[in-house]
Amino acid sequence: MNLHSEERLVFAAPSTLTDRQTHYCPGCHHGIATRLVAEVLEELGCIRQTIGVASVGCSVFTYNYILGDWVEAAHGRACATATGVKRARPDCTVFTYQGDGDLAAIGLNESLQAANRGERITVIFINNTLYGMTGGQMAPTSLIGQKTTTSPAGRSFRKEGAPIKMCELLAQLEGVAYAARCALDSVAHVNAAKRAIRKAFEVQHRDLGFGFVELLSGCPTNLHMTPLEANRRISEALIPCFPLGVYRDVTATEKAGA
Amino acid sequence: MKSERILIKGNEAVAYAAIEAGCKCFFGYPITPQNEIPELLSKLMPENGGEFVQAESEVGAANMLLGAGACGVRAMTSTSGPGIDLMQEAISYMVGSQIPCVIVNMSRGGPGLGSIDASQADYYQATRGGAHGAGRTFVLAPSTCQECYDMVQEAFDIAFRYRTPVLVLGDAITGQIKEPVLCHPPVHVPDDKAGSWCLQGMGDRAPRLLKSVYLDDGALASHNELLEAKYKAMQADPRAECLDTDDAELVVAAFGSIGRIARSAVQLARASGHRVGLFRPQTLFPFPARELERLAAEGKRFLVIEQNAGQMVDDVRLAIRHHADADFFGVMPGIFVDADDLLTPILNCMRDAQ
Numbered sequence: 001m002n003l004h005s006e007e008r009l010v011f012a013a014p015s016t017l018t019d020r021q022t023h024y025c026p027g028c029h030h031g032i033a034t035r036l037v038a039e040v041l042e043e044l045g046c047i048r049q050t051i052g053v054a055s056v057g058c059s060v061f062t063y064n065y066i067l068g069d070w071v072e073a074a075h076g077r078a079c080a081t082a083t084g085v086k087r088a089r090p091d092c093t094v095f096t097y098q099g100d101g102d103l104a105a106i107g108l109n110e111s112l113q114a115a116n117r118g119e120r121i122t123v124i125f126i127n128n129t130l131y132g133m134t135g136g137q138m139a140p141t142s143l144i145g146q147k148t149t150t151s152p153a154g155r156s157f158r159k160e161g162a163p164i165k166m167c168e169l170l171a172q173l174e175g176v177a178y179a180a181r182c183a184l185d186s187v188a189h190v191n192a193a194k195r196a197i198r199k200a201f202e203v204q205h206r207d208l209g210f211g212f213v214e215l216l217s218g219c220p221t222n223l224h225m226t227p228l229e230a231n232r233r234i235s236e237a238l239i240p241c242f243p244l245g246v247y248r249d250v251t252a253t254e255k256a257g258a
Numbered sequence: 259m260k261s262e263r264i265l266i267k268g269n270e271a272v273a274y275a276a277i278e279a280g281c282k283c284f285f286g287y288p289i290t291p292q293n294e295i296p297e298l299l300s301k302l303m304p305e306n307g308g309e310f311v312q313a314e315s316e317v318g319a320a321n322m323l324l325g326a327g328a329c330g331v332r333a334m335t336s337t338s339g340p341g342i343d344l345m346q347e348a349i350s351y352m353v354g355s356q357i358p359c360v361i362v363n364m365s366r367g368g369p370g371l372g373s374i375d376a377s378q379a380d381y382y383q384a385t386r387g388g389a390h391g392a393g394r395t396f397v398l399a400p401s402t403c404q405e406c407y408d409m410v411q412e413a414f415d416i417a418f419r420y421r422t423p424v425l426v427l428g429d430a431i432t433g434q435i436k437e438p439v440l441c442h443p444p445v446h447v448p449d450d451k452a453g454s455w456c457l458q459g460m461g462d463r464a465p466r467l468l469k470s471v472y473l474d475d476g477a478l479a480s481h482n483e484l485l486e487a488k489y490k491a492m493q494a495d496p497r498a499e500c501l502d503t504d505d506a507e508l509v510v511a512a513f514g515s516i517g518r519i520a521r522s523a524v525q526l527a528r529a530s531g532h533r534v535g536l537f538r539p540q541t542l543f544p545f546p547a548r549e550l551e552r553l554a555a556e557g558k559r560f561l562v563i564e565q566n567a568g569q570m571v572d573d574v575r576l577a578i579r580h581h582a583d584a585d586f587f588g589v590m591p592g593i594f595v596d597a598d599d600l601l602t603p604i605l606n607c608m609r610d611a612q
């Protein structure tokens with residue numbers, strides 16, 4: 001038997017991803033997150049009934065990479081826009097993809113209110129602890145002491161408050177069906193992140209409520225780090241501040257009973 | 259439904275018209291003097307297979323409207339001036355992304371919290387585009403409850419014809435006054451032709467994208483040229499009510515609720531033998547400039563009456579600039595006037611001419 005007679009494909013781009021080079025900087029985790037969402041949409045087989053809502057930030061061009069129908073929301077308003085989309089097209093899978101400035105600063109109200117209404121949408125939240133697109137300014141998620149272009153002396157608890165913890169906040173809201181925080185710094189974490197993203201779409205498909213995944217990421221460009229350093233920062237500095245885990249899962253009891 | 263005449267407020271007429279026009283999504287936030295609209299639609303929308311969402315703010319409401327409009331569904335919001343301020347962001351994005359929707363402004367006095375009384379001080383904001391980046395919306399100005407009903411129905415057709423937000427600019431009087439209204443099905447069978455652009459999941463076709471960002475060299479310039487061409491195309495649809503203008507020496511120009519009071523004042527002046535006519539723009543953008551210019555070319559004089567310190571008067575002066583100028587009489591927002599109050603400035607104007 002000739003072992004080399006057949007090629008076996010073991011890795012390929014998901015059919016839901018366009019064949020296009022991304023505009024992300026080298027070492028940026030946006031690329032991984034974008035791919036994970038595309039893989040999940042492929043596995044769930046729903047891409048042809050999906051409408052994506054793009055946000056304003058480094059992920060503004062996500063619509064160039066993930067197939068499907070897309071609408072561009074104003075900065076921070078993706079959850080409100082997704083609400084309108086879902087109410088108009090209840091049979092479609094609807095998701096947003098947002099950064100931390102977008103979701104947790106300018107759009108905090110729209111995000112929390114959509115979650116509290118239990119909108120049947122899925123929200124992918126990239127927490128890189130700064131505003132990437134506009135040049136590395138302080139975000140509500142910036143760490144205490146983190147130096148950014150607008151906190152040159154480091155974020156102070158006294159003047160700027162502590163980093164906002166979206167999963168912990170959302171876990172209080174009964175409209176949220178699933179909220180989890182994952183990280184994109186290791187193969188094990190990336191695999192866990194994919195399972196969480198899948199779950200966040202499944203709760204939408206099962207009409208259970210709002211699905212949310214926070215992805216701890218790096219921004220080597222604005223952190224002035226090498227990609228490896230920015231990656232290491234996730235386990236060394238981010239995870240201690242933003243613990244990983246599932247913060248709310250209305251299906252958890254189902255499993256226990258099964 | 260069959261046509262029937264019922265006694266309702268202008269706000270209620272807006273709500274019934276939206277349902278009859280096939281509006282399937284309403285997003286709103288409470289503000290006086292338009293609360294009857296969301297209140298009534300919170301009942302009528304679900305009864306008619308639509309969605310009603312009380313948004314967290316007008317920011318939320320307008321961005322929900324953007325989402326629903328992007329799906330090619332007939333969608334609407336209503337508010338009053340302070341809410342329109344918060345909606346400007348989404349209006350700008352909808353203009354840029356060519357997303358149709360209907361926005362009702364039952365305006366009130368300002369600036370700031372102002373008052374809840376009638377005001378026409380949102381004319382500039384409505385007709386110039388209140389947001390950054392030079393966007394225009396189609397603007398209708400009802401003066402009666404019947405016009406609230408008819409214009410809201412038509413607003414949806416216009417929104418889809420031009421793929422644009424359409425603003426219906428009333429005020430506390432048009433919203434709160436109660437009159438008999440003939441409720442009827444749409445005059446035309448709505449044909450929104452949204453199938454070629456709306457978001458519905460790509461199915462077996464190519465993906466679609468609705469956006470307002472254009473970063474490539476020259477891309478924004480061509481996009482804006484396309485939008486400007488659309489604003490120009492809208493100029494084909496101006497409308498105004500002309501009453502006794504043919505033989506008039508003096509044409510009184512007024513819109514909305516002040517337009518109907520001015521109408522009564524013009525009739526009083528006629529009854530006492532003065533050759534006065536009324537020109538009442540029913541569309542504010544496009545402004546019915548050509549018709550005004552025609553009247554000016556005939557040698558008529560003009561008096562503009564508004565419930566503000568003078569806004570539409572700019573458009574009247576622009577329209578007639580080659581032939582005449584216009585006088586102005588302003589009623590401050592919050593003051594309630596009747597026909598007699600407006601008769602005095604009309605008669606003064608007639609006397610000055612002699």
Ligand SMILES: Cc1ncc(C[n+]2csc(CCOP(=O)(O)OP(=O)(O)O)c2C)c(N)n1
Pocket residue numbers: 056057058059075098099100101102103126128130131132133134139
């Ligand atoms: C109303 C408004 N304010 C400010 C901006 C400028 N702006 C664009 S992106 C952005 C922040 C993006 O940061 P984030 O959401 O954290 O995403 P990232 O770029 O880090 O992925 C800001 C402030 C804008 N586009 N609109």
Ligand code: SF4
Pocket residue numbers: 023024025027028029030058128132133218219220221222
């Ligand atoms: S600026 Fe930062 S967040 Fe934006 S693409 Fe570059 S690395 Fe990624």
